[in-house]
Amino acid sequence: RAPGAGDAGPDRLLAGLDGGWVPSCDQPGGMEGKVGVVATDVEAVGRRGRQRLVRRQYVATFGDAERVGQLIYAAAHHLGGEQAARQTVLGDGAAWIKTQAALHFPTATTILDWPHLARAVHKAIRAARPGRANCALRRRAHAEIAALLWDGAVEAAATELADLPPEGTEPVAALDDALAYLATQRDWLGDYGAWRDAGEPIGSGMVEREVALVINRRMKRQGMRWRRANADALVALRVRTINDTWAPRAA
DSSP states (O other), X not given: OOOOTTOOOOSEXXXXXXXXXXXBSSSTTOEEEEEEXXXXXXXXETTTTEEEEXXXXXXXXXXXXHHHHHHHHHHHHHTTOTTOSEXXXXXXXXXXXXXXXXXXXXXXXXXXXXXXXXXXXXXXXXXXXXXXXXXXXXXXXXXXXXXXXXXXXXXXXXXXXXTOSOTTOOOXXXXXXHHHHHHHTGGGOOOHHHHHHTTOOOSXXXXXXXXXXXXXXXXXXXXXXXXXXXXXXXXXXXXXXXXXXXXXXXX
16 A cells, blocks of 8 residues: 555565566577665564564666666555655675665665675685685684674774785686675775674565566466567566566456
8 A cells, every 4th residue: 555645654674676687589598687675674684683574565666777666666665665764775795786876765774795704705805815724814814803893993894804815816707706795895984793783684584585486486387488588577566476566357
């Protein structure tokens, strides 16, 4: 139900955006479907700090980023959350996600998905100090750098990461990529511990589940290949079914 004129609206809005690839009939390497989810609350699930979105809506398209931005803002409006004082957007750092978040939710807290960040750092540490002889050094680097990033000390973490290779070694591509990743994602990095304590989503479960639910379960079965128009039509039906927004048929 869209909020009425007398409704105060929800206090918070959560939005997540991600992409999922499917095989294409026309495009080598496949094509990306863009998926979003918005919700106005979360609730705890189980004993491991997992969260479930409450009062949520999904959107999806195989069109461009502007289209999914329009769709996710429309879904937020439908839930009455576009004016919520507390807004959060979670993403993996893709440029199109950052652009649409800035356009449609300019006051939101933006959070880079922690597992994506941790994987980038893990890959860089292994590349900077390879080999069995450096196992203890890598374990120590993982613990120290992850702790700095968890607390929002991004510059200190970047310094520790940059100092990992021995002097005089050749540039390490994975390390350079990780340092560039920290620099370009700086506005989406912060105190993850404080965010988690405040009930903010910091992990990819919320976003990755939406891709699995909307795209993967239906469109990545054995032998399937898609044309863009057909794929776009199918995900439109998928989100309407998942959201249960079919209009009742007139008598």
